[in-house]
Amino acid sequence: GAVVSQHPSWVICKSGTSVKIECRSLDFQATTMFWYRQFPKQSLMLMATSNEGSKATYEQGVEKDKFLINHASLTLSTLTVTSAHPEDSSFYICSARGDGYTFGSGTRLTVV
Amino acid sequence: RKEVEQDPGPFNVPEGATVAFNCTYSNSASQSFFWYRQDCRKEPKLLMSVYSSGNEDGRFTAQLNRASQYISLLIRDSKLSDSATYLCVVSSGYALNFGKGTSLLVTP
Numbered sequence: 686g687a688v689v690s691q692h693p694s695w696v697i698c699k700s701g702t703s704v705k706i707e708c709r710s711l712d713f714q715a716t717t718m719f720w721y722r723q724f725p726k727q728s729l730m731l732m733a734t735s736n737e738g739s740k741a742t743y744e745q746g747v748e749k750d751k752f753l754i755n756h757a758s759l760t761l762s763t764l765t766v767t768s769a770h771p772e773d774s775s776f777y778i779c780s781a782r783g784d785g786y787t788f789g790s791g792t793r794l795t796v797v
Numbered sequence: 798r799k800e801v802e803q804d805p806g807p808f809n810v811p812e813g814a815t816v817a818f819n820c821t822y823s824n825s826a827s828q829s830f831f832w833y834r835q836d837c838r839k840e841p842k843l844l845m846s847v848y849s850s851g852n853e854d855g856r857f858t859a860q861l862n863r864a865s866q867y868i869s870l871l872i873r874d875s876k877l878s879d880s881a882t883y884l885c886v887v888s889s890g891y892a893l894n895f896g897k898g899t900s901l902l903v904t905p
Contacts, residue, residue, distance in 0.1 A: 719892045728801070728884070728897040729841065778840055786893055788840040 687713050689781045691789025698769055698796055706764045706792045708779035715781035718762035720754060723776040735762050769796040800824055801896035803885050809902045814875045818899045820868040820885030830861050832870045833884040835898060841884055844870075875903045 688711040698704050708718060716737050721729040733749075735741040735756035743749045753765040762781075766773055778791040803820045810816050822830075830847035845852065847859040847868055858871040868885055880903045885896035 721895075726805075726897070729893075729895040731892045731894070734892060776838070780893065785843070788842075791838075791840045793838065 687711075687781070687783050687785070687787040689715070689779060689787045689789040691779055691792060693792055694790060695793040696795070698794070700770055700796055701768055703765055703767045704769055704794060706766075706777055706779075706794075708762050708764075708781065708789045710760045710781045710783070710787070713781075713783040713787075714759035715762070715783060716759060717782040718756055719780040719782070719786075720752075720762075720764050721778045721780065723778065729778065732764075766794065769794070771796045799896075800894045801885050801887050803896035803899050805897055805899060807900040807902055809904060810875055811904055812875055812877060814903075815871065815873045816875060816901065817872075818870045818883055818885070818901075820870075820896055822866050822868070822885075822887045822894075824887065824889055824894075825866065826889050827866075827887045828890050829888040830868055831886040831888075831893070832857075832859055832868075833886050833895075835882045835884055837882075841886075841895075844883070872901075875901075877903050877905065879903050 690709045718735045720732045723729045732747045733741045733743045735754045737756050741754035756762040774796045779789040832844040833841040834844045835841040847861045851860045856873045860869045882898040882900050884898045887894045
């Protein structure tokens with residue numbers, strides 16, 4: 686079946702640094718990739734939608750200059766958390782739309 | 798009002814019990830409905846889609862009532878391995894909207 690590979694699975698970084706998260710669709714072309722964030726005991730919240738070759742669409746309240754999304758190819762989308770702060774610590778997960786929705790395995794980001 | 802609302806639980810049930818989860822959604826234009834399962838610190842995994850006619854997959858039965866904007870999941874003969882968080886998910890044909898999830902703990 687469809688597989689989305691997400692890396693890294695976990696990362697610890699210092700406050701003020703940037704972190705890049707990659708999602709690759711391994712056996713299908715993902716024209717649309719969704720990026721979610723999940724805080725403890727909360728639901729997955731959609732942050733942004735990226736379409737290959739065009740600018741991402743951000744949900745209300747999500748800073749586009751802080752969460753940079755690039756979807757340069759049909760198999761790769763990246764999310765860069767710029768100037769990370771402790772409040773950005775969360776579980777970030779991507780989902781690619783093919784026949785259905787396929788999720789990456791998530792990235793647990795801890796900013797210290 | 799949240800788009801998808803669920804009772805967070807936790808539901809603690811003994812092995813073999815039957816347990817039911819409910820969910821309501823606010824967007825009447827929603828087109829697709831799902832139950833996902835999420836284990837601790839893992840990605841959500843699709844358990845089953847939900848159809849108006851109701852559908853069953855082994856011990857799991859899902860129901861959808863579009864008029865009431867209500868979705869349910871019934872788990873029969875609970876197993877220890879069913880312990881997880883169950884996410885009610887709704888889509889209007891775009892991204893998925895997740896409920897907070899209902900936590901289930903099946904005990905020996």
